[in-house]
Amino acid sequence: MLTSREELDAELGGAARAWLDEALAEAAHEAARTGAPADAAAGTPPSAASPYASPPWELRYAAAGRHCGPEHADSVRSLLLVEARAPLASLVRLYEQGTAAERRAVLLTLHLLDLGDTALPLVEDALRTNDTRLIAAAVGPYAADRLAPHAWRHAVLKCLFTGVPVAAVARLGERARGDAELARMLHDFAAERTAAGRPVPEDLRTVLALTAPPDEDGRPGPPAAAPATTEES
Template sequence: MTHRRTTPAPSPAGATPAPGSTRRALALAPLEVLQDDLESQLPEPARAWLRRALGEAADQPGTHGPISVWELRLAEAGRRCGSPHADAARLLILRAARADTGALGRVYFQGTADERRAVLLALAHLVPGPDALPLVEDALRTNDTRLVAAAVGPYAARHLDAHAWRHAVLKCLFTGVPLDAVADLAERARADPELARMLRDYAAERTAADRPVPRDLHRVLALTDSAGPAGPVPPPHGTQPRGTHPHGAGHPHGKES
């Protein structure tokens, strides 16, 4: 299959992006730009493999036998393109295969954690409505920080209702996922007194248990534009390392009374 080529665009993720911003860029970048950028970074053997994989996916988009050829290519992407480029390669293969909600669900529930993450990143590109929300909800029930970070991207920002979205923010705080991963954080958090209450409750629990309050909590609390009658959040008495799991018990989705 012949692919239209244009002048390679700058990487949508920037030169030295943080992991969360890289995932968000993959979920937002136009796929034609993403393909050009990826091919410009791959050595020739990997470029040839990618073009062949995209052609196979486009020519045989459905399921053929127990597993389709493009699903096999998803599994190979890390080895063929290298780990830093595997997410982008998988996303492009899913697009070429015209994967619908059913196919995405099959890959998600039968695939590896890497393939699940690629599916979550692809949702904003491939699923126009809320039909794939069960995949986001499943990822948010895990404690795999890579899946949680991918789940709170543009698709979740577009389709999660307010209750589920608030709990997704709390889940990020609980698992140590930087809130930079949360798409449209400022817009959705603005003037949300219920989110502010949940954040204060969570901070109070952490303080009472003599555990540090994540610094990201103060950042999102400021976005809610609500001082609230409960008073200020207890200041952090330690630094919560970004990208690490808090110790001990807690409420993975926050707690509402």
């Protein structure tokens, strides 16, 4: 969960606050110098991201945990990305060259930047991993707004398969409502698990209930029949 600048100032020590002030000033200077708003949405495809020298604020991004503590690193990195109005090339560079923690902060911030659909390859890459930290970050508000229905359904299944709580999926109830195809996929997944003698995640029942179409008054309809579960041996 990201925290605000005000909350960070209340929790960070003097040296960390001073470092953050300097880092955000560098990010703001870079945004003003490059005119980032005009470039952020256009960007270039990830495969064509610039390999050249990184601006100073990107070096600060990598050092956030060391200076502000790992518990604040996501929020500090997110603030830097927003202040820099980070263009796609920077996001790709930080994601591809970063640690898992640095990648997670990129994913957590995508919805706060003016990127259009251009950052979807980063979300798709995270969903191909089995790193639950990245998967949970990838199914946030940006994915809820931008992922096509088929890809979004598979993202939900990826959460169930890897044990990421479906509470991490932004706008789950809204996007799942009345989704008969998602309901079918959930039943198939449950059947495969049961046939293999493996338990069906309780979260699957939660999502399945959300797929019920609304009644004629717009209220949630009755949930679909839940699949049988197999107890842990």
